[in-house]
Amino acid sequence: MENRFKNEGLVAPMALQMLVENAMKHNIISDEQPLTIHVYSENSNVIVENNLQKAHTV
Numbered sequence: 001m002e003n004r005f006k007n008e009g010l011v012a013p014m015a016l017q018m019l020v021e022n023a024m025k026h027n028i029i030s031d032e033q034p035l036t037i038h039v040y041s042e043n044s045n046v047i048v049e050n051n052l053q054k055a056h057t058v
Contacts, residue, residue: 011046023050 020037027050029035037050 009041009044016046016048019048023048026054027051028053 016039023035023037027035033053035050035053037048039046039048041047
């Protein structure tokens with residue numbers, strides 16, 4: 001994991017954890033289809049993006 005954040009502010013760790021857990025829960029993750037999550041700042045906002053690989057629901 002690369003650390004590209006500058007000293008722009010603070011983010012509550014639990015806020016990021018919930019977003020990462022949500023991405024893991026709702027996507028298919030395998031060696032063939034790895035989950036990629038990008039966290040970065042833009043215009044004083046924290047952006048969290050992931051590749052969409054929808055999990056099949058029953």
